[in-house]
Amino acid sequence: MKTPSPQPSPAGGRGSVKPWMQTLRLELREFTRADFDELLRLDSDPRVMKYINGGKPSSKKDIEAALGRVARYYRSWYGLGVWHATRRDTGAFIGWYCLKYCPPTCDVEVGYRLLRQAWGQGFATEGATELVRYGFDDLGLDKIIGVTHPGNRASQRVLMKAGLDDAGYARRYYGRRLRLFVGHRDARQVSAA
Numbered sequence: 001m002k003t004p005s006p007q008p009s010p011a012g013g014r015g016s017v018k019p020w021m022q023t024l025r026l027e028l029r030e031f032t033r034a035d036f037d038e039l040l041r042l043d044s045d046p047r048v049m050k051y052i053n054g055g056k057p058s059s060k061k062d063i064e065a066a067l068g069r070v071a072r073y074y075r076s077w078y079g080l081g082v083w084h085a086t087r088r089d090t091g092a093f094i095g096w097y098c099l100k101y102c103p104p105t106c107d108v109e110v111g112y113r114l115l116r117q118a119w120g121q122g123f124a125t126e127g128a129t130e131l132v133r134y135g136f137d138d139l140g141l142d143k144i145i146g147v148t149h150p151g152n153r154a155s156q157r158v159l160m161k162a163g164l165d166d167a168g169y170a171r172r173y174y175g176r177r178l179r180l181f182v183g184h185r186d187a188r189q190v191s192a193a
């Protein structure tokens with residue numbers, strides 16, 4: 001899998017933003033304000049939002065606020081963020097991936113949200129696996145977590161395929177009872193040896 005070193009991207013219009021990371025089929029880059037319509041489309045699908053907030057679409061105000069937070073995040077936390085994802089073959093937007101702090105903890109979580117038409121093709125697994133590798137090998141994180149709604153079997157399967165282990169229900173995240181998945185760098189090095 002081709003994985004050039006992540007590099008900071010300049011702010012600016014959509015076409016001018018450099019790729020931040022590539023996998024075999026995906027290109028990830030920083031979000032800009034110009035991505036508003038794509039993000040709105042993603043968050044307007046109740047199937048996508050089912051396990052996030054019960055299926056309620058995000059409002060335009062929510063999307064504006066999210067884009068502002070995401071832009072500040074790149075500057076605040078080196079190497080972490082939420083990245084816009086496209087297919088490398090068609091250039092089509094498919095959703096986003098993240099590696100970011102998971103409130104109310106100091107743990108870093110891997111996450112993803114994809115358009116319905118992109119599901120079932122291994123895209124979530126491909127992006128999450130690469131972000132977990134990047135988190136451990138390039139950022140030197142000791143631990144990476146994933147948290148899912150108890151009913152979100154597809155996401156749980158993705159986290160396990162990305163190398164995280166089911167840790168049950170340790171505590172609440174985002175004020176909700178979510179299922180925890182955990183990966184440790186040391187365990188990964190041992191299993192690779």
Ligand SMILES: CC(C)(COP(=O)(O)OP(=O)(O)OC[C@H]1O[C@@H](n2cnc3c(N)ncnc32)[C@H](O)[C@@H]1OP(=O)(O)O)[C@@H](O)C(=O)NCCC(=O)NCCS
Nearest residue numbers: 048112113114119120121122123124125148153154155157
């Ligand atoms: C969760 C999500 C990212 C999965 O994306 P995806 O690209 O379809 O995932 P992948 O194709 O890489 O892998 C999905 C895996 O889950 C499995 N799966 C799918 N639905 C399932 C279900 N209902 N029960 C059990 N397993 C299921 C698939 O078979 C596949 O496993 P396999 O490769 O071993 O067969 C996508 O459904 C999504 O964006 N959902 C909306 C947002 C969301 O819920 N994000 C996660 C928040 S924690």
